[in-house]
Amino acid sequence: MSSEPDLTAEPEEHQHADDGGPQPEKHCGHGRGGMGEEVTRKEDKRFITGRGNYVDDIKKPGMLHCEIVRSPHAHARIEDIDGSRAMALDGVVAVLTADDLLEHDLATMPTLMDDTQDVLVNDKVKFQSQEVAAVIAEDRYTAKDAAEKVEVEYDVLEPVVDAEEALEDDAPLIRDELDDQEDNHIFDWETGDKEATQEVFDEAAVTVEEQMEYQRLHPAPIETCGAVADWDPGKDKMTVHMTSQAPHAHRTLFSQVSGIPEHKVRIVSPDVGGGFGNKVPIYPGYVVAAAASYVLEQPVKWIEERSENIQTTGFARDYDMTGEIAATEDGVIQGVKVDVLANHGAYNAAAQPSKFPAGFFNIFTGSYDVDAAYGSLTGAFTNTAPGGVAYRCSFRVTEAVYLIERMVKVLADELDVDPAEIRRRNFIPSDAFPYESATGWNYDSGDYEKALDKALEMADYEHYREEQQRRIAEDADKLIGIGISSFTEVVGAGPGKQCDIAGIEMFDSADLRVNPTGNAVLRIGVQTQGQGHETTFAQIVAEELGMDVDDITVEHGDTDTEPYGLGTYGSRSTPVAGAAAAVAARKVRDKAKSIAANELEAAEEDIEWDRESGEFHVAGAPDRSITITEIAAGAYMNSPGNEEPGLEAVNYYDPPEMTYPFGSYIVVVEVDRETGEVDFEKFVAVDDCGNRINPMIIEGQIHGGLAQGIGTAMLEHVTYDDNGNVTGGDFMNYLLPTANEIPNFETGHTVTPSPHHPIGAKGVGESPTVGSPPAIVNAVVDAMSHAGTSHVEMPMTPDTVWEELDEVGLSISPSENVSFEFDDGASEEPADD
Numbered sequence: 001m002s003s004e005p006d007l008t009a010e011p012e013e014h015q016h017a018d019d020g021g022p023q024p025e026k027h028c029g030h031g032r033g034g035m036g037e038e039v040t041r042k043e044d045k046r047f048i049t050g051r052g053n054y055v056d057d058i059k060k061p062g063m064l065h066c067e068i069v070r071s072p073h074a075h076a077r078i079e080d081i082d083g084s085r086a087m088a089l090d091g092v093v094a095v096l097t098a099d100d101l102l103e104h105d106l107a108t109m110p111t112l113m114d115d116t117q118d119v120l121v122n123d124k125v126k127f128q129s130q131e132v133a134a135v136i137a138e139d140r141y142t143a144k145d146a147a148e149k150v151e152v153e154y155d156v157l158e159p160v161v162d163a164e165e166a167l168e169d170d171a172p173l174i175r176d177e178l179d180d181q182e183d184n185h186i187f188d189w190e191t192g193d194k195e196a197t198q199e200v201f202d203e204a205a206v207t208v209e210e211q212m213e214y215q216r217l218h219p220a221p222i223e224t225c226g227a228v229a230d231w232d233p234g235k236d237k238m239t240v241h242m243t244s245q246a247p248h249a250h251r252t253l254f255s256q257v258s259g260i261p262e263h264k265v266r267i268v269s270p271d272v273g274g275g276f277g278n279k280v281p282i283y284p285g286y287v288v289a290a291a292a293s294y295v296l297e298q299p300v301k302w303i304e305e306r307s308e309n310i311q312t313t314g315f316a317r318d319y320d321m322t323g324e325i326a327a328t329e330d331g332v333i334q335g336v337k338v339d340v341l342a343n344h345g346a347y348n349a350a351a352q353p354s355k356f357p358a359g360f361f362n363i364f365t366g367s368y369d370v371d372a373a374y375g376s377l378t379g380a381f382t383n384t385a386p387g388g389v390a391y392r393c394s395f396r397v398t399e400a401v402y403l404i405e406r407m408v409k410v411l412a413d414e415l416d417v418d419p420a421e422i423r424r425r426n427f428i429p430s431d432a433f434p435y436e437s438a439t440g441w442n443y444d445s446g447d448y449e450k451a452l453d454k455a456l457e458m459a460d461y462e463h464y465r466e467e468q469q470r471r472i473a474e475d476a477d478k479l480i481g482i483g484i485s486s487f488t489e490v491v492g493a494g495p496g497k498q499c500d501i502a503g504i505e506m507f508d509s510a511d512l513r514v515n516p517t518g519n520a521v522l523r524i525g526v527q528t529q530g531q532g533h534e535t536t537f538a539q540i541v542a543e544e545l546g547m548d549v550d551d552i553t554v555e556h557g558d559t560d561t562e563p564y565g566l567g568t569y570g571s572r573s574t575p576v577a578g579a580a581a582a583v584a585a586r587k588v589r590d591k592a593k594s595i596a597a598n599e600l601e602a603a604e605e606d607i608e609w610d611r612e613s614g615e616f617h618v619a620g621a622p623d624r625s626i627t628i629t630e631i632a633a634g635a636y637m638n639s640p641g642n643e644e645p646g647l648e649a650v651n652y653y654d655p656p657e658m659t660y661p662f663g664s665y666i667v668v669v670e671v672d673r674e675t676g677e678v679d680f681e682k683f684v685a686v687d688d689c690g691n692r693i694n695p696m697i698i699e700g701q702i703h704g705g706l707a708q709g710i711g712t713a714m715l716e717h718v719t720y721d722d723n724g725n726v727t728g729g730d731f732m733n734y735l736l737p738t739a740n741e742i743p744n745f746e747t748g749h750t751v752t753p754s755p756h757h758p759i760g761a762k763g764v765g766e767s768p769t770v771g772s773p774p775a776i777v778n779a780v781v782d783a784m785s786h787a788g789t790s791h792v793e794m795p796m797t798p799d800t801v802w803e804e805l806d807e808v809g810l811s812i813s814p815s816e817n818v819s820f821e822f823d824d825g826a827s828e829e830p831a832d833d
């Protein structure tokens with residue numbers, strides 16, 4: 001019996017004894033809830049019974065409420081703020097402005113990209129709805145009424161919301177408070193080999209180019225951001241309950257900004273109602289609540305409204321991208337070139353590792369074996385809310401994947417080669433791993449063709465290709481389009497040498513304590529926001545220690561008790577903290593072995609651990625065995641002299657590399673030539689995240705992420721008018737997909753373990769949102785490419801699609817047999833234009 005998992009086997013298919021464990025139909029593995037078992041989520045009992053505990057559920061004696069006064073202008077100098085009418089209202093405790101915060105050195109805060117953002121505007125407003133003042137009152141209604149009575153005098157300036165216009169010579173200067181800033185240019189960044197790439201392009205038989213926008217999106221978690229800050233002057237301690245995806249990193253930043261020593265700051269992230277990258281940055285509201293509590297010596301709650309969340313907190317994407325591919329006549333890709341203009345809003349407050357100002361955008365060569373690649377990117381300030389967060393995306397991987405997967409379709413159409421076939425000709429072969437990409441990334445493992453083959457079969461690809469041709473031949477009203485995306489992601493940051501948040505290296509941690517009665521508590525440095533860590537991390541321990549999953553409690557989100565970790569984003573929990581949990585459990589197992597030897601009165605060398613039974617036994621004498629529960633008792637009641645009492649271990653894990661999950665998605669759409677409406681006929685998603693901990697949770701992750709991918713491709717867009725007003729800043733205008741827009745998903749998987757991860761797992765949380773938008777756009781383009789369409793911009797609303805249909809001569813006017821009846825009985829034929 002080997003004690004390490006067989007990384008090449010699919011966990012859910014391995015042989016095991018029918019040990020009659022609980023719920024055998026669900027616990028398909030060893031029956032203890034280990035790797036590969038569909039354990040139902042431990043956290044759901046409290047969520048389903050209404051016992052979740054979110055920040056807004058926190059109530060403290062004497063708690064005050066904070067409401068933020070926001071600017072109606074996108075660009076304006078503040079002439080005067082008069083809070084006297086607000087203060088006159090019953091129940092109003094304070095009106096805070098930048099001047100009040102300046103006294104405590106809290107008027108500004110650092111962003112994650114080393115820029116400085118106003119907590120409350122001191123001089124000049126730089127985006128609509130920016131924080132101008134704060135009202136603190138005894139209840140939320142009073143605070144809200146009072147906020148409307150704060151009078152602010154503005155000198156309105158000309159705004160610029162478009163990145164290209166912002167870089168023009170005559171554009172208004174947004175960041176005039178910065179000494180060395182003469183224009184709205186933030187940074188230029190490049191990657192790859194420019195000369196070598198140019199050479200490849202100069203000599204290539206075929207080149208294609210396409211410009212495409214990845215529109216500004218909002219992560220839109222159901223729970224908005226919020227905080228309850230509580231300064232305790234008796235203990236000199238600041239406790240902040242807040243919506244945080246990274247409680248420890250936020251504690252360090254809070255301490256640095258406020259000057260309160262770090263051991264006197266406690267950040268608690270209770271249940272979080274979705275994060276999606278939106279809860280990685282620190283927002284002014286958190287700081288205002290903390291400052292107010294410090295000054296007033298009472299707890300202060302700040303909870304954002306929906307439109308405040310959409311209009312002011314970290315947006316995602318907003319990349320204007322140009323892609324180019326150089327290839328042979330046979331469609332073998334030789335070179336890739338990309339150029340990007342990035343709108344970063346009024347501050348550089350993106351959430352990226354500091355060495356990568358454009359995140360992991362440099363994975364833009366995707367799943368393909370490419371000789372040379374070069375990318376350049378320019379960032380610009382505009383009068384829009386700051387952001388550039390990793391919305392279900394490992395730091396700009398989503399944009400990169402969209403670009404390359406769209407470009408491969410452009411190339412396929414140019415050469416009239418089937419898009420599945422062209423991918424096959426260019427995939428990094430499965431025996432080429434570990435593979436170093438043209439931009440220097442080390443892919444751990446992959447088998448791209450296998451995933452594509454599986455998806456093609458599940459999608460009944462050939463049938464739909466025939467149906468597509470039949471519809472074209474018959475001049476049918478509804479066209480068929482088939483889109484493919486064979487994506488590769490890079491997830492699981494660290495390694496610490498490459499990745500950090502504001503200088504803190506991205507390792508992660510686990511602290512496992514086994515109690516005398518044989519159950520255990522696992523504390524982790526990552527922060528679940530719905531992913532189900534309380535279940536899956538318990539499964540890792542169950543697998544590694546032979547315990548039952550129900551005997552393990554997972555704790556997270558309290559910096560006073562959890563080991564230091566960097567939090568959950570970039571699908572890093574499994575790759576990094578998951579590894580830490582496995583290693584901590586193995587450390588416990590090592591010690592358990594010595595205790596087992598003592599209990600079984602055998603030499604330690606003769607003790608073997610059996611993964612199937614989860615027991616230790618004497619070599620050659622399986623009946624002389626002992627369970628982890630018995631060992632735990634021994635550790636506290638009968639510990640051998642050469643071991644300390646107790647049974648626990650800590651691990652801080654800095655991964656050697658990131659993990660590279662991949663997949664192939666195939667989308668079949670029907671495009672209505674009359675209305676531009678797009679219907680999903682088939683939606684197939686084959687994912688490979690290495691060894692799987694909980695297939696049911698993964699399935700849920702895929703479903704949720706695909707829904708977000710559909711929102712991206714079809715509906716969502718944060719828009720601005722020329723005055724800098726957000727026109728897509730609430731759920732009436734920012735359209736999230738509902739059950740009506742979501743088709744039936746058919747999911748499948750392949751298993752290619754990560755060779756460097758202790759349990760062979762890769763991240764998966766972001767794959768569906770990363771992989772699906774290009775598949776969907778490719779499908780819609782595919783429906784029209786026979787007529788010359790090469791691109792359709794997202795979101796592909798019916799009017800956008802109809803315009804393209806019309807452009808390439810595929811639109812048809814409303815059916816002749818429809819007529820409009822009017823009250824007077826007269827009918828009118830629909831007009832032609």
Ligand code: PCD
Pocket residue numbers: 221245273274275276277278389390391392393394395529530531532533536537568569570571572573574575689690691692693694695697698701704761762763764765766
């Ligand atoms: N192989 C494998 C992998 C994985 N898994 C699972 O699954 C999950 C996931 O995982 P991952 O991939 O590792 O990830 P994480 O880190 O945990 O998480 C994160 C992600 O996650 C996702 N998903 C979700 N879900 C929910 N419900 N909610 C939320 O919020 C969310 N978010 C999103 C996002 S956005 Mo960023 O932040 O943007 O960067 S990133 C993200 C978990 O539970 C785990 O354990 C398993 O089982 N197996």
Ligand SMILES: [Cu+]
Pocket residue numbers: 014015016017028029030031
């Ligand atoms: Cu098993």
